[in-house]
Amino acid sequence: MGDHSHGSPEESGTVAKADDVAQDRFPDPGLPPHRPRLADRDPRAAKRHERQVALLFTISIIGTLFFFVAYFVLGHLGEMTFAELRVQNAALGLGTAFAMLGIGVGIVHWAKTLMPDHELVEQRHEISSEKDRQDAVDIIDTVIEETGIKRRPLIRNTLIGAIALAPIPAIFMFRDLDRTGKTAHQMIEQMRHTLWDTGVRLTRDPSGTPIKASDVQLGSAFHVIPEGLENAENMLNEKAKAVVLLMRMDPQEMNISAGREDWHVDGIVAYSKICTHVGCPIALYEQHTHHLLCPCHQSTFDLANECKVVFGPAGHALPQLPITVDADGYLVAQSDFHEPVGPSYWERG
């Protein structure tokens, strides 16, 4: 092991060999000579560093004490106001920061200025010698030979079969991760249906008050849930499928395809609020372009064109909820959606 702090670099044992020169390369001059630091030569500088390190450790002690001040004096049991909490949080952070930085910076400063800065040289070793590798191969051969597994293929093959089969029950155990207790077919069917049905009133989200057709002004937008949602079993699951955006625009500006002529009420239209891309709620309605925008991935749907995709990653139009007005003038659904809402999936068709 060479230690370049003593003697000249040429003696450090790391000088390049002659064959390097033969390759027309510059020879390795070895480690550069060690340069002593100020503290190595001047005891007063060393003393100064010592005091600096001690000061840093003292700062750490103060930081820890400050943490307790923050914990007990700035904080108290029972309700704290948000402003109090912010001050306390900042104080706890600063106390901890000084407690830790004092120790950390102190130790590093100590190491850099007062501990020896002579670099040492250590030789690398082979990861494993050829002798060891040969011995290992011999041992493995012996072990395999003693099991006799090569001579008895019947044992080997049945063992492989048994081991291949044994983990399969462990995978099947996870079948009931699905807690609905329904068959796959029933679940796929359930995904196609929402709480909307003939005569279900459109109500405001979250208050649940029904909406009269006359409430919906030109250019306005309502966040809508089906009436009775709050009493539904698995309320959030149903809400995640049933939320609807209700908007009104001039019927003259709308392109309506065959079969959907009576799905709107004098320009009042209802579309699923769940993006057909990956299911974020479509929260933004731009009135003058009549575009709907999903804030998650910016899929844009054109309300005038039956919510067809005009921009972004969504792959199909928003499903429309056919609506009409009941005897009291409230908006109601004519039926459920005619296609599954939300993101596409394999069985969607």
Place this chain on the structure above:
Amino acid sequence: MATTNEYTPSTTTGRLANFVDSRVGASGMVKEFGRKVFPDHWSFMFGEVALYTFVLLLLSGTFLTFFFDPSMTHVTYNGSYVPLKGIGMSAAMASTMDISFDVRGGLFMRQVHHWSALLFVASLSVHMLRVFFTGAFRRPRELNWVVGGVLLIMGLAAGFTGYSLPDDLLSGNGLRIIDGVMKALPIVGTYLSMFFFGGEFPGVHVIPRLYSLHIMIVPAVIILLLVIHLFMVVTHKHTQYPGPGRTNDNVVGFPVGPVYAAKAGGFFFIVFGIVAFISGLFQINPIWNYGPYDPSPVSAGTQPDWYIGFVDGALRLMPGYLGNFSFEWIIPFPWGDNTLVLSVLLPALVPAGALFMVMFAWPWIERWVTKDNREHHLLDRPRNAPFRTAMGAAGVVFYSVMWAAASSDLIATHFHVALNDVAYWLRILFFLGPIFAFWITRRICLSLQRKDREIVLHGREAGIIQMSPEGGFSEKHEEVDVYKRFLLTSYNDNKYIPAQPDAAGHVSGTEKRRAALSKFFFEDRVAPVTPSELEAAHAAHGHHEVEGEKQDSIEK
């Protein structure tokens, strides 16, 4: 066992140490590690930051588990935060609110946990970039590179499972996106989503499941991989940067005791201090602003945690339609139509998959192209491996374009440009950015290498202006010292290796492809200065002639 001259300690510490040693043999450990040499360089710190932030995650996370209730049972919030009083939410959200507002220091611990997580993934990533750009993954460290890559993936998994636990509006929408991506998988997707959520989204099962993954499975895997990773670092000994006295057969650096241990140990406290400082002063994930999860509302300008951004950005970049052509393919089967949701599948799986595939395979790709199967313990300066540095830069740009796309809406609002234009430009950059990055980076590396040649051949500018007897002015150049000259000339210089015939004299197609890649990587190269070139430069006296004369032989 009776020994003739057993060591008898005289001090209390000595007696304690002797007690332990004579039972578990600790002196062997001390002998092995006490003065083990570690090379020192600032870029080796990133791995340490990852390790230390992981320790902080364990500490703060354990604290949080004592108060967190991973349940989706519906409760009414009645804690200290007035605006949400009386609002219905899950027990998970309510207990996270309690940690923030009614457990003293709870908010601080939450913020330490979240900031540490962000830093953990960031430092893992930067550490991997350091390893890549310096070529530290080469033999014998290929497997450790793979372990590191898996650690990065596990870091993402830990972050993602933890992010969703508070069941607030933001994380709930994140889960909604995961649900959408899962459902896009052909054949199994719908079932996978049902199994994950215990039925339909969002259900009441997903938070407890994520919780057991987050606090048990994922950290256990990380700890296991971490141990393997560090064990291999010890086995291989650390790599070192090139320089005089540093060879492929030695390690030059500071001994563990005391200098390296002090620096590395002290650095833990520095990382802790910085995380505490950030957590005290900078708010992260204010769930009380978002409110509990509800499938209907969403806040505009939502951003995922930064490390998920590149996948989210890819989702945003993908067009659902090209003209009238939809990327949702409806495939008719005898039993009915099925939907292949390429508009989600392609961006969710392909870019991230390609990035990680190339990353994992890179040590083997490089070994195959360069035919270099030697052990490398000396690192490359990135400029001295232009092909690799350029590939890395291309990868970084590829990643960054997707990452920027995750903030396309914020870019649009902050810079007052059209959202759609941002997306169009990023789509173009997605394809062209990596190509430009490769080309520019390689040119920069080659230029830096030429600069190094010039410094060796003509010396450095001394800043002294000389006047010749004729009245001309010139700057004096000073020759660099032998140490610097060795650093600038001693790099591993890869050359183009044409296709080689095999034993039967046949040149295989694979070998031809290898040669094509080798030509692409190494056709342009700058060779290190040789002593004879330097001699020629000295002999010629004027350096301009040397440069002109040598130009052809430098670049082949």
